[in-house]
Amino acid sequence: MIQCTDLTYRYPNGQGIHNINVSIGKRSMYLLAGSNGSGKSTLLKVLAGGLLEYSGTATVDRLHIYKTNRKKGGQFTVALSPQQPETQFSLPTVRDELRFTSKAIKQPVDTDLEEKIIQILQLSEFLDSSPFDLFPVRRKLLSLAIAAVIPSPFIALDEPTAGIDQEHKNQVLEFIRFLHTQKGVIVVSHDIDTFLPMATDIGIMEDGVLVESSEKNIFLEKFMRGKYSTSVRRPFIVPRMAHLLTNEPASSIGELAGTIIGTMTKKQRK
Protein backbone atom coordinates (compact mmCIF):
# COMPACT_ATOMS: atom_id res chain seq x y z
CA MET A 1 0.00 0.00 0.00
CA ILE A 2 1.20 3.50 -0.84
CA GLN A 3 0.57 6.03 1.89
CA CYS A 4 1.38 9.74 1.60
CA THR A 5 0.85 12.24 4.40
CA ASP A 6 1.37 15.97 3.75
CA LEU A 7 3.76 15.05 0.97
CA THR A 8 5.37 18.20 -0.45
CA TYR A 9 8.08 18.56 -3.05
CA ARG A 10 9.31 21.88 -4.43
CA TYR A 11 11.54 22.37 -7.43
CA PRO A 12 14.17 25.15 -7.04
CA ASN A 13 11.83 27.51 -8.94
CA GLY A 14 9.04 27.06 -6.38
CA GLN A 15 6.83 24.83 -8.53
CA GLY A 16 5.94 21.40 -7.25
CA ILE A 17 3.36 19.44 -5.31
CA HIS A 18 1.88 20.51 -2.00
CA ASN A 19 0.41 18.60 0.94
CA ILE A 20 -0.59 15.47 -0.89
CA ASN A 21 -2.58 13.05 1.26
CA VAL A 22 -3.42 9.82 -0.48
CA SER A 23 -3.46 6.10 0.07
CA ILE A 24 -3.36 3.70 -2.83
CA GLY A 25 -4.21 0.08 -2.15
CA LYS A 26 -2.28 -2.98 -3.25
CA ARG A 27 -4.81 -3.99 -5.87
CA SER A 28 -5.82 -0.49 -6.98
CA MET A 29 -5.91 0.84 -10.49
CA TYR A 30 -5.49 4.51 -9.64
CA LEU A 31 -6.19 6.99 -12.43
CA LEU A 32 -4.57 10.41 -11.96
CA ALA A 33 -5.85 13.25 -14.16
CA GLY A 34 -5.48 17.04 -14.30
CA SER A 35 -4.28 19.93 -16.47
CA ASN A 36 -0.79 20.26 -17.96
CA GLY A 37 1.68 21.34 -15.30
CA SER A 38 -0.57 20.41 -12.38
CA GLY A 39 2.05 18.11 -10.82
CA LYS A 40 0.91 14.63 -11.88
CA SER A 41 4.30 13.55 -13.21
CA THR A 42 6.09 15.09 -10.22
CA LEU A 43 3.99 13.00 -7.85
CA LEU A 44 4.88 9.86 -9.82
CA LYS A 45 8.58 10.77 -9.75
CA VAL A 46 8.49 11.18 -5.96
CA LEU A 47 6.73 7.83 -5.55
CA ALA A 48 9.26 6.16 -7.84
CA GLY A 49 12.12 7.48 -5.73
CA GLY A 50 13.41 9.92 -8.33
CA LEU A 51 12.95 13.04 -6.21
CA LEU A 52 14.02 12.28 -2.65
CA GLU A 53 14.16 15.77 -1.09
CA TYR A 54 10.47 15.77 -0.22
CA SER A 55 8.87 16.70 3.08
CA GLY A 56 6.01 14.90 4.79
CA THR A 57 5.91 11.12 4.68
CA ALA A 58 5.62 8.79 1.74
CA THR A 59 5.70 5.04 2.30
CA VAL A 60 5.28 1.99 0.14
CA ASP A 61 4.35 -1.10 2.14
CA ARG A 62 5.32 0.80 5.30
CA LEU A 63 8.87 1.46 4.03
CA HIS A 64 9.87 5.10 3.62
CA ILE A 65 10.61 5.93 0.01
CA TYR A 66 13.80 7.86 0.74
CA LYS A 67 15.14 4.97 2.83
CA THR A 68 14.47 2.21 0.29
CA ASN A 69 15.98 4.31 -2.47
CA ARG A 70 19.10 5.37 -0.57
CA LYS A 71 20.04 1.80 0.32
CA LYS A 72 22.52 0.21 -2.06
CA GLY A 73 20.96 -2.52 -4.19
CA GLY A 74 17.60 -1.54 -2.74
CA GLN A 75 14.39 -2.96 -4.11
CA PHE A 76 12.25 -1.10 -6.55
CA THR A 77 8.92 -0.42 -4.94
CA VAL A 78 7.31 1.72 -7.64
CA ALA A 79 8.50 1.19 -11.22
CA LEU A 80 7.97 4.22 -13.46
CA SER A 81 7.42 4.43 -17.20
CA PRO A 82 8.10 8.08 -18.09
CA GLN A 83 6.12 10.30 -20.48
CA GLN A 84 8.82 10.69 -23.12
CA PRO A 85 10.33 7.29 -23.90
CA GLU A 86 13.42 8.71 -25.65
CA THR A 87 14.76 10.10 -22.40
CA GLN A 88 15.44 6.64 -20.98
CA PHE A 89 17.14 4.75 -23.80
CA SER A 90 20.92 4.35 -23.86
CA LEU A 91 21.70 0.75 -24.85
CA PRO A 92 22.27 -0.86 -28.26
CA THR A 93 19.31 -3.26 -28.36
CA VAL A 94 15.76 -3.59 -27.10
CA ARG A 95 16.69 -6.73 -25.09
CA ASP A 96 19.54 -4.89 -23.33
CA GLU A 97 17.13 -2.13 -22.38
CA LEU A 98 14.65 -4.64 -20.97
CA ARG A 99 17.31 -6.30 -18.78
CA PHE A 100 19.17 -3.19 -17.69
CA THR A 101 17.24 -2.53 -14.48
CA SER A 102 17.50 -6.13 -13.24
CA LYS A 103 21.27 -5.97 -13.76
CA ALA A 104 21.51 -2.60 -12.05
CA ILE A 105 19.71 -3.79 -8.92
CA LYS A 106 21.44 -7.20 -9.10
CA GLN A 107 18.23 -9.20 -9.27
CA PRO A 108 17.76 -12.27 -11.47
CA VAL A 109 15.69 -11.63 -14.60
CA ASP A 110 12.15 -12.98 -14.29
CA THR A 111 12.10 -14.62 -17.72
CA ASP A 112 8.48 -15.78 -17.53
CA LEU A 113 7.28 -12.27 -16.78
CA GLU A 114 9.58 -10.84 -19.45
CA GLU A 115 8.24 -13.25 -22.05
CA LYS A 116 4.64 -12.55 -21.13
CA ILE A 117 5.17 -8.77 -21.40
CA ILE A 118 6.98 -9.12 -24.74
CA GLN A 119 4.14 -11.28 -26.00
CA ILE A 120 1.36 -8.89 -24.91
CA LEU A 121 3.11 -5.85 -26.38
CA GLN A 122 4.21 -7.82 -29.48
CA LEU A 123 7.84 -6.72 -29.26
CA SER A 124 9.41 -10.12 -30.05
CA GLU A 125 10.51 -9.28 -33.59
CA PHE A 126 12.27 -6.11 -32.42
CA LEU A 127 14.40 -7.55 -29.59
CA ASP A 128 17.65 -7.14 -31.52
CA SER A 129 16.85 -3.73 -33.01
CA SER A 130 18.12 -0.47 -31.60
CA PRO A 131 15.43 1.34 -29.58
CA PHE A 132 16.05 4.43 -31.70
CA ASP A 133 15.24 2.56 -34.93
CA LEU A 134 11.73 1.75 -33.72
CA PHE A 135 8.69 3.77 -34.75
CA PRO A 136 7.60 6.21 -32.02
CA VAL A 137 4.64 4.01 -31.10
CA ARG A 138 6.92 0.99 -30.43
CA ARG A 139 9.36 3.13 -28.45
CA LYS A 140 6.47 3.93 -26.14
CA LEU A 141 5.58 0.20 -25.90
CA LEU A 142 9.21 -0.58 -25.05
CA SER A 143 9.21 2.06 -22.34
CA LEU A 144 6.11 0.43 -20.82
CA ALA A 145 7.74 -3.00 -21.03
CA ILE A 146 10.91 -1.82 -19.27
CA ALA A 147 8.92 -0.69 -16.24
CA ALA A 148 6.76 -3.83 -16.26
CA VAL A 149 9.62 -6.38 -16.09
CA ILE A 150 10.84 -4.90 -12.80
CA PRO A 151 9.53 -7.07 -9.93
CA SER A 152 7.92 -4.22 -7.94
CA PRO A 153 4.67 -4.17 -5.94
CA PHE A 154 3.53 -1.03 -7.80
CA ILE A 155 3.90 0.33 -11.30
CA ALA A 156 3.32 3.95 -12.38
CA LEU A 157 2.59 4.69 -16.03
CA ASP A 158 2.87 8.30 -17.22
CA GLU A 159 0.56 8.83 -20.23
CA PRO A 160 0.68 5.19 -21.37
CA THR A 161 -1.54 5.84 -24.40
CA ALA A 162 0.23 8.99 -25.62
CA GLY A 163 1.44 8.32 -29.14
CA ILE A 164 -0.29 4.94 -29.19
CA ASP A 165 -2.52 4.46 -32.24
CA GLN A 166 -5.77 2.54 -32.44
CA GLU A 167 -3.99 -0.58 -33.65
CA HIS A 168 -1.80 -0.77 -30.56
CA LYS A 169 -4.21 0.66 -28.03
CA ASN A 170 -5.84 -2.69 -27.30
CA GLN A 171 -2.41 -4.18 -26.58
CA VAL A 172 -1.71 -1.43 -24.09
CA LEU A 173 -5.08 -1.95 -22.42
CA GLU A 174 -4.50 -5.71 -22.23
CA PHE A 175 -1.04 -4.99 -20.82
CA ILE A 176 -2.48 -2.77 -18.09
CA ARG A 177 -5.19 -5.31 -17.27
CA PHE A 178 -2.49 -7.97 -16.94
CA LEU A 179 -0.40 -5.75 -14.65
CA HIS A 180 -3.47 -5.08 -12.55
CA THR A 181 -3.73 -8.81 -11.80
CA GLN A 182 -0.13 -8.75 -10.53
CA LYS A 183 0.36 -5.41 -8.79
CA GLY A 184 -1.00 -1.98 -7.98
CA VAL A 185 -1.19 0.28 -11.02
CA ILE A 186 -1.10 4.09 -11.13
CA VAL A 187 -1.93 5.69 -14.49
CA VAL A 188 -1.53 9.36 -15.39
CA SER A 189 -3.59 10.22 -18.44
CA HIS A 190 -5.69 12.86 -20.17
CA ASP A 191 -7.44 10.07 -22.01
CA ILE A 192 -9.72 9.52 -19.06
CA ASP A 193 -12.58 7.78 -20.85
CA THR A 194 -10.24 5.00 -21.97
CA PHE A 195 -9.22 4.26 -18.40
CA LEU A 196 -12.43 4.94 -16.49
CA PRO A 197 -13.89 1.48 -17.14
CA MET A 198 -10.93 -0.31 -15.52
CA ALA A 199 -10.04 2.26 -12.84
CA THR A 200 -10.91 1.61 -9.21
CA ASP A 201 -9.98 5.05 -7.89
CA ILE A 202 -9.62 8.50 -9.44
CA GLY A 203 -7.42 11.41 -8.41
CA ILE A 204 -7.55 14.93 -9.87
CA MET A 205 -4.67 17.39 -9.51
CA GLU A 206 -4.83 21.15 -9.90
CA ASP A 207 -1.85 23.49 -9.37
CA GLY A 208 0.20 20.95 -7.44
CA VAL A 209 -2.65 19.99 -5.12
CA LEU A 210 -4.58 16.73 -5.14
CA VAL A 211 -8.09 18.20 -5.09
CA GLU A 212 -9.94 14.92 -5.43
CA SER A 213 -9.12 11.36 -4.60
CA SER A 214 -11.96 8.89 -4.31
CA GLU A 215 -13.44 5.64 -5.48
CA LYS A 216 -14.76 5.61 -9.02
CA ASN A 217 -18.45 5.69 -8.17
CA ILE A 218 -18.10 8.66 -5.86
CA PHE A 219 -16.06 10.50 -8.49
CA LEU A 220 -18.62 9.78 -11.23
CA GLU A 221 -21.41 11.21 -9.08
CA LYS A 222 -19.44 14.42 -8.59
CA PHE A 223 -18.46 14.60 -12.25
CA MET A 224 -22.04 14.24 -13.40
CA ARG A 225 -22.87 17.23 -11.26
CA GLY A 226 -20.36 19.26 -13.26
CA LYS A 227 -17.24 19.16 -11.12
CA TYR A 228 -13.73 18.97 -12.60
CA SER A 229 -14.88 19.37 -16.20
CA THR A 230 -11.91 21.60 -17.04
CA SER A 231 -9.32 19.18 -15.71
CA VAL A 232 -10.52 16.32 -17.82
CA ARG A 233 -10.09 16.13 -21.57
CA ARG A 234 -12.47 14.95 -24.26
CA PRO A 235 -16.08 16.06 -24.53
CA PHE A 236 -17.37 12.55 -25.05
CA ILE A 237 -16.85 11.55 -21.54
CA VAL A 238 -20.52 12.22 -20.83
CA PRO A 239 -22.03 9.69 -23.26
CA ARG A 240 -19.40 7.18 -22.27
CA MET A 241 -20.17 7.72 -18.64
CA ALA A 242 -23.86 7.29 -19.21
CA HIS A 243 -22.88 3.98 -20.73
CA LEU A 244 -20.74 3.10 -17.74
CA LEU A 245 -23.37 4.04 -15.23
CA THR A 246 -26.14 2.07 -16.87
CA ASN A 247 -23.95 -0.74 -18.21
CA GLU A 248 -26.09 -0.83 -21.31
CA PRO A 249 -24.27 -1.06 -24.61
CA ALA A 250 -25.28 1.77 -26.93
CA SER A 251 -25.11 0.64 -30.52
CA SER A 252 -26.63 3.60 -32.35
CA ILE A 253 -26.67 7.34 -31.94
CA GLY A 254 -30.36 7.33 -31.11
CA GLU A 255 -29.86 4.68 -28.48
CA LEU A 256 -26.89 6.55 -27.08
CA ALA A 257 -28.99 9.70 -26.79
CA GLY A 258 -31.75 7.70 -25.12
CA THR A 259 -29.28 6.30 -22.62
CA ILE A 260 -28.00 9.75 -21.74
CA ILE A 261 -31.45 11.25 -21.38
CA GLY A 262 -32.57 8.25 -19.35
CA THR A 263 -29.62 8.55 -17.00
CA MET A 264 -29.94 12.29 -16.64
CA THR A 265 -33.67 12.28 -15.96
CA LYS A 266 -33.32 9.44 -13.50
CA LYS A 267 -30.74 11.55 -11.70
CA GLN A 268 -33.03 14.56 -11.76
CA ARG A 269 -35.96 12.65 -10.35
CA LYS A 270 -33.82 11.60 -7.44
Place this chain on the structure above:
Amino acid sequence: MIKAVNLTLKDESEKPVVSNLSFEIYKNDRIAILGRKSELSTLLCHALAGILQRTHPSYSVSGSILYAGQPIEEIDSHERTNKIAYVPPFADLLISGVKDTVFGEVALSLELTGIERDLIHERVNRILQRFAIEKLSNRDPDELSGGERHKVALAAMIVRAPDVLILDNPSMFLDTTGVNNLLSILRAYNGTIIIADPNPYIWAAVAGRFITIEKSGIVPYDSPAALIHALEKDAVHIDVPSWHELLLMLRQPLIIDTEVTSFRSLGSLRTIIRAMQ
Protein backbone atom coordinates in the same frame (compact mmCIF):
# COMPACT_ATOMS: atom_id res chain seq x y z
CA MET B 1 0.04 23.32 -53.91
CA ILE B 2 1.21 19.83 -52.96
CA LYS B 3 0.52 17.11 -55.44
CA ALA B 4 1.18 13.40 -55.02
CA VAL B 5 1.51 11.57 -58.32
CA ASN B 6 1.44 7.76 -58.32
CA LEU B 7 3.24 7.70 -55.00
CA THR B 8 4.46 4.23 -53.99
CA LEU B 9 6.46 3.50 -50.84
CA LYS B 10 8.10 0.15 -50.18
CA ASP B 11 9.69 -0.90 -46.90
CA GLU B 12 12.98 -2.80 -46.41
CA SER B 13 11.41 -6.09 -47.47
CA GLU B 14 10.03 -4.54 -50.69
CA LYS B 15 6.50 -4.74 -49.28
CA PRO B 16 4.47 -1.81 -50.58
CA VAL B 17 3.05 0.23 -47.67
CA VAL B 18 1.59 2.90 -49.94
CA SER B 19 0.77 2.04 -53.52
CA ASN B 20 -0.09 4.27 -56.43
CA LEU B 21 -1.51 7.12 -54.41
CA SER B 22 -2.50 10.31 -56.22
CA PHE B 23 -4.14 13.36 -54.71
CA GLU B 24 -3.77 17.11 -54.64
CA ILE B 25 -3.69 19.49 -51.70
CA TYR B 26 -4.72 23.07 -52.38
CA LYS B 27 -3.83 26.32 -50.67
CA ASN B 28 -5.52 26.74 -47.25
CA ASP B 29 -6.84 23.17 -47.29
CA ARG B 30 -7.53 21.52 -43.95
CA ILE B 31 -6.79 17.83 -44.30
CA ALA B 32 -7.14 15.13 -41.65
CA ILE B 33 -5.37 11.80 -42.04
CA LEU B 34 -7.36 9.06 -40.33
CA GLY B 35 -6.44 5.48 -39.79
CA ARG B 36 -5.60 2.92 -37.20
CA LYS B 37 -1.89 2.79 -37.94
CA SER B 38 0.12 5.77 -36.81
CA GLU B 39 3.15 4.32 -38.62
CA LEU B 40 1.48 4.88 -41.96
CA SER B 41 0.18 8.33 -41.17
CA THR B 42 3.65 9.27 -39.91
CA LEU B 43 5.22 7.96 -43.14
CA LEU B 44 2.70 9.94 -45.18
CA CYS B 45 3.42 13.08 -43.15
CA HIS B 46 7.17 12.61 -43.68
CA ALA B 47 6.64 12.10 -47.40
CA LEU B 48 4.52 15.27 -47.68
CA ALA B 49 7.10 17.23 -45.69
CA GLY B 50 9.84 16.00 -48.05
CA ILE B 51 11.90 14.39 -45.28
CA LEU B 52 11.06 10.74 -45.87
CA GLN B 53 14.35 9.82 -47.48
CA ARG B 54 16.24 11.22 -44.52
CA THR B 55 14.08 9.68 -41.79
CA HIS B 56 13.55 6.30 -43.47
CA PRO B 57 16.49 5.75 -45.81
CA SER B 58 15.68 2.04 -46.17
CA TYR B 59 12.32 2.77 -47.84
CA SER B 60 12.17 3.01 -51.60
CA VAL B 61 10.02 5.69 -53.16
CA SER B 62 8.59 5.82 -56.65
CA GLY B 63 6.24 8.35 -58.16
CA SER B 64 6.63 11.89 -56.90
CA ILE B 65 5.43 14.60 -54.59
CA LEU B 66 5.39 18.03 -56.16
CA TYR B 67 5.43 21.29 -54.20
CA ALA B 68 4.31 24.19 -56.39
CA GLY B 69 5.13 22.06 -59.42
CA GLN B 70 8.65 21.18 -58.26
CA PRO B 71 9.68 17.76 -56.92
CA ILE B 72 9.82 18.24 -53.16
CA GLU B 73 13.23 16.66 -52.64
CA GLU B 74 14.81 19.06 -55.14
CA ILE B 75 13.84 22.14 -53.14
CA ASP B 76 16.67 23.63 -51.11
CA SER B 77 16.28 22.23 -47.57
CA HIS B 78 16.45 25.65 -45.87
CA GLU B 79 13.73 27.02 -48.13
CA ARG B 80 11.67 23.87 -47.69
CA THR B 81 11.72 23.94 -43.88
CA ASN B 82 10.70 27.61 -44.00
CA LYS B 83 7.69 26.76 -46.14
CA ILE B 84 6.70 23.37 -44.81
CA ALA B 85 6.81 22.68 -41.07
CA TYR B 86 6.54 19.14 -39.76
CA VAL B 87 5.71 18.77 -36.06
CA PRO B 88 6.52 15.21 -34.88
CA PRO B 89 4.47 13.30 -32.26
CA PHE B 90 6.94 13.87 -29.43
CA ALA B 91 7.22 17.54 -30.36
CA ASP B 92 9.14 18.57 -27.28
CA LEU B 93 12.22 16.98 -28.84
CA LEU B 94 12.23 20.09 -31.06
CA ILE B 95 13.06 22.35 -28.11
CA SER B 96 16.61 23.53 -28.74
CA GLY B 97 17.78 23.74 -25.13
CA VAL B 98 20.05 26.73 -25.92
CA LYS B 99 17.59 29.32 -24.57
CA ASP B 100 16.78 29.62 -20.89
CA THR B 101 13.33 31.15 -21.26
CA VAL B 102 10.20 30.03 -23.08
CA PHE B 103 10.04 33.44 -24.78
CA GLY B 104 13.61 33.06 -26.06
CA GLU B 105 12.93 29.56 -27.33
CA VAL B 106 9.85 30.59 -29.32
CA ALA B 107 11.63 33.75 -30.56
CA LEU B 108 14.61 31.65 -31.67
CA SER B 109 12.58 29.90 -34.32
CA LEU B 110 11.66 33.33 -35.79
CA GLU B 111 15.19 34.74 -35.45
CA LEU B 112 16.42 31.89 -37.61
CA THR B 113 14.09 33.03 -40.39
CA GLY B 114 15.56 36.56 -40.28
CA ILE B 115 12.55 38.65 -39.26
CA GLU B 116 12.82 42.14 -37.68
CA ARG B 117 13.20 42.31 -33.89
CA ASP B 118 10.08 44.36 -33.09
CA LEU B 119 7.96 42.09 -35.17
CA ILE B 120 9.42 39.02 -33.44
CA HIS B 121 8.46 40.40 -30.04
CA GLU B 122 4.89 41.02 -31.10
CA ARG B 123 4.40 37.68 -32.82
CA VAL B 124 5.89 35.66 -29.99
CA ASN B 125 3.72 37.39 -27.41
CA ARG B 126 0.64 36.81 -29.51
CA ILE B 127 1.23 33.07 -29.99
CA LEU B 128 2.04 32.59 -26.27
CA GLN B 129 -1.25 34.28 -25.40
CA ARG B 130 -3.20 32.17 -27.83
CA PHE B 131 -1.77 29.01 -26.30
CA ALA B 132 -2.49 30.54 -22.86
CA ILE B 133 1.13 30.03 -21.82
CA GLU B 134 2.14 33.70 -21.44
CA LYS B 135 2.64 33.00 -17.72
CA LEU B 136 5.42 30.57 -18.64
CA SER B 137 7.18 33.23 -20.72
CA ASN B 138 10.14 33.69 -18.34
CA ARG B 139 10.39 30.08 -17.20
CA ASP B 140 13.17 27.73 -18.29
CA PRO B 141 11.84 25.27 -20.90
CA ASP B 142 13.77 22.47 -19.19
CA GLU B 143 11.81 22.98 -15.98
CA LEU B 144 8.37 22.66 -17.55
CA SER B 145 6.11 19.63 -17.46
CA GLY B 146 5.75 17.39 -20.51
CA GLY B 147 2.45 18.94 -21.58
CA GLU B 148 3.75 22.49 -21.17
CA ARG B 149 6.86 21.70 -23.22
CA HIS B 150 4.60 20.27 -25.89
CA LYS B 151 2.69 23.56 -26.06
CA VAL B 152 5.95 25.54 -26.29
CA ALA B 153 7.17 23.34 -29.14
CA LEU B 154 3.87 23.75 -31.01
CA ALA B 155 3.98 27.52 -30.45
CA ALA B 156 7.56 27.71 -31.77
CA MET B 157 6.56 25.94 -34.99
CA ILE B 158 3.28 27.78 -35.57
CA VAL B 159 4.74 31.24 -34.87
CA ARG B 160 6.89 30.90 -38.00
CA ALA B 161 3.66 30.83 -40.02
CA PRO B 162 4.83 28.29 -42.61
CA ASP B 163 2.73 27.87 -45.77
CA VAL B 164 2.12 24.23 -44.92
CA LEU B 165 1.79 23.00 -41.35
CA ILE B 166 1.96 19.24 -40.89
CA LEU B 167 0.96 18.14 -37.39
CA ASP B 168 1.56 14.53 -36.41
CA ASN B 169 -0.53 13.63 -33.35
CA PRO B 170 -0.55 17.15 -31.85
CA SER B 171 -3.19 16.55 -29.17
CA MET B 172 -1.19 13.85 -27.42
CA PHE B 173 -0.08 15.55 -24.21
CA LEU B 174 -2.61 18.39 -24.20
CA ASP B 175 -5.29 19.02 -21.59
CA THR B 176 -8.80 20.33 -22.37
CA THR B 177 -7.83 23.98 -22.64
CA GLY B 178 -4.74 23.03 -24.63
CA VAL B 179 -6.83 21.18 -27.22
CA ASN B 180 -9.37 24.00 -27.44
CA ASN B 181 -6.68 26.68 -27.86
CA LEU B 182 -4.92 24.62 -30.53
CA LEU B 183 -8.21 24.22 -32.38
CA SER B 184 -8.96 27.94 -32.42
CA ILE B 185 -5.41 28.68 -33.57
CA LEU B 186 -5.64 26.13 -36.38
CA ARG B 187 -9.04 27.41 -37.47
CA ALA B 188 -7.78 30.96 -37.88
CA TYR B 189 -4.51 29.84 -39.48
CA ASN B 190 -3.69 31.32 -42.86
CA GLY B 191 -2.13 28.37 -44.62
CA THR B 192 -2.50 24.71 -45.45
CA ILE B 193 -2.90 22.32 -42.52
CA ILE B 194 -2.39 18.57 -42.60
CA ILE B 195 -3.20 16.85 -39.33
CA ALA B 196 -2.86 13.22 -38.31
CA ASP B 197 -4.46 12.57 -34.94
CA PRO B 198 -6.29 9.62 -33.36
CA ASN B 199 -8.77 12.01 -31.73
CA PRO B 200 -11.96 12.40 -33.83
CA TYR B 201 -12.73 15.68 -32.12
CA ILE B 202 -9.74 17.33 -33.79
CA TRP B 203 -10.53 15.93 -37.22
CA ALA B 204 -14.07 17.11 -37.33
CA ALA B 205 -13.50 20.54 -35.87
CA VAL B 206 -10.68 21.47 -38.24
CA ALA B 207 -10.75 19.36 -41.37
CA GLY B 208 -12.54 20.02 -44.63
CA ARG B 209 -11.03 17.04 -46.42
CA PHE B 210 -9.94 13.61 -45.27
CA ILE B 211 -7.44 10.95 -46.21
CA THR B 212 -8.28 7.56 -44.73
CA ILE B 213 -5.75 4.79 -44.33
CA GLU B 214 -7.74 1.62 -44.90
CA LYS B 215 -6.78 -2.01 -45.19
CA SER B 216 -7.24 -1.87 -48.94
CA GLY B 217 -5.25 1.31 -49.40
CA ILE B 218 -5.32 5.03 -48.90
CA VAL B 219 -8.53 6.82 -49.90
CA PRO B 220 -8.97 10.61 -50.17
CA TYR B 221 -12.41 12.16 -49.40
CA ASP B 222 -13.05 15.67 -50.67
CA SER B 223 -15.58 16.85 -48.09
CA PRO B 224 -17.08 15.91 -44.71
CA ALA B 225 -20.28 15.07 -46.63
CA ALA B 226 -18.43 12.54 -48.78
CA LEU B 227 -16.97 10.88 -45.69
CA ILE B 228 -20.32 10.87 -43.87
CA HIS B 229 -21.91 9.29 -46.95
CA ALA B 230 -19.27 6.56 -47.06
CA LEU B 231 -19.49 5.99 -43.30
CA GLU B 232 -23.25 5.57 -43.47
CA LYS B 233 -22.94 3.08 -46.29
CA ASP B 234 -20.38 1.24 -44.15
CA ALA B 235 -17.85 1.63 -46.92
CA VAL B 236 -14.95 2.91 -44.84
CA HIS B 237 -12.72 0.20 -43.41
CA ILE B 238 -10.78 1.84 -40.65
CA ASP B 239 -11.13 1.62 -36.91
CA VAL B 240 -11.51 4.85 -35.05
CA PRO B 241 -12.24 5.09 -31.33
CA SER B 242 -15.94 5.31 -32.05
CA TRP B 243 -17.93 5.68 -35.23
CA HIS B 244 -20.78 7.34 -33.40
CA GLU B 245 -18.50 10.02 -32.10
CA LEU B 246 -16.96 10.64 -35.49
CA LEU B 247 -20.30 10.80 -37.28
CA LEU B 248 -21.73 13.06 -34.64
CA MET B 249 -18.72 15.35 -34.85
CA LEU B 250 -18.84 15.49 -38.63
CA ARG B 251 -22.52 16.33 -38.61
CA GLN B 252 -22.46 18.91 -35.89
CA PRO B 253 -19.24 20.90 -36.00
CA LEU B 254 -21.12 24.12 -35.17
CA ILE B 255 -22.56 22.81 -31.96
CA ILE B 256 -19.20 21.45 -30.95
CA ASP B 257 -17.83 24.97 -31.44
CA THR B 258 -20.02 26.66 -28.95
CA GLU B 259 -20.88 23.94 -26.52
CA VAL B 260 -17.74 22.01 -26.01
CA THR B 261 -16.43 23.95 -23.04
CA SER B 262 -19.73 23.86 -21.16
CA PHE B 263 -20.72 20.34 -22.05
CA ARG B 264 -21.29 19.59 -18.40
CA SER B 265 -24.55 21.47 -18.05
CA LEU B 266 -27.72 19.54 -18.63
CA GLY B 267 -29.08 22.25 -20.93
CA SER B 268 -26.23 22.04 -23.41
CA LEU B 269 -26.32 18.28 -23.27
CA ARG B 270 -29.97 18.41 -24.31
CA THR B 271 -29.11 20.71 -27.22
CA ILE B 272 -26.56 18.25 -28.46
CA ILE B 273 -28.87 15.30 -28.04
CA ARG B 274 -31.62 17.11 -29.92
CA ALA B 275 -29.15 17.72 -32.72
CA MET B 276 -28.22 14.06 -32.68
CA GLN B 277 -31.77 12.87 -33.30
